[in-house]
Amino acid sequence: MKKSIAGIVLILAVLVGVSSAPLLGQSGATKEPSLYMRLGEKKAITAVVDEFVARVAADKRINSFFAQTAADPARLKAFKGKLVDQICMASGGPCKYTGKDMKSAHSGMGVSGADFDALVEDLVAALDKFKVAAHEKDQLVGALGPMKTDIVEKK
Numbered sequence: 355m356k357k358s359i360a361g362i363v364l365i366l367a368v369l370v371g372v373s374s375a376p377l378l379g380q381s382g383a384t385k386e387p388s389l390y391m392r393l394g395e396k397k398a399i400t401a402v403v404d405e406f407v408a409r410v411a412a413d414k415r416i417n418s419f420f421a422q423t424a425a426d427p428a429r430l431k432a433f434k435g436k437l438v439d440q441i442c443m444a445s446g447g448p449c450k451y452t453g454k455d456m457k458s459a460h461s462g463m464g465v466s467g468a469d470f471d472a473l474v475e476d477l478v479a480a481l482d483k484f485k486v487a488a489h490e491k492d493q494l495v496g497a498l499g500p501m502k503t504d505i506v507e508k509k
Contacts, residue, residue, distance in 0.1 A: 388446030392490050396442055396449070403437050406480035415472040419463065456504040466508040 386392070393399055411417050411424045423433050442449035453459070474495060481491050
């Protein structure tokens, strides 16, 4: 039996782990606003998470991982809240996430490379719907590569 999809979407914590990098200006090093700020703060992150979760739940390639969570409204609400907190915190916002690490969260789920890629496609589509700028989208999606080895169990 597959574990809850909550583990798969923990990917997003790492997605946003790449927050802002310093930019060099004429007067020395200055920092761009945090990724959290550039994403539109908690309200915008919540909207993206809602869209992302809806897309994954409708995606026949991977929605079986989400079946138990999607079937229970209270569980789904809690899951989305944790995901929002995770992205908020990882992107430099004020939220606190206390969930599992990627490896233990996905252990035994049997996630394949194709499953992982489908999840990324759904995330990109959600970001595109809200017209997230390429720089921010690149930061989110670019962090997925290193996490793939902790999540994928089947080639």
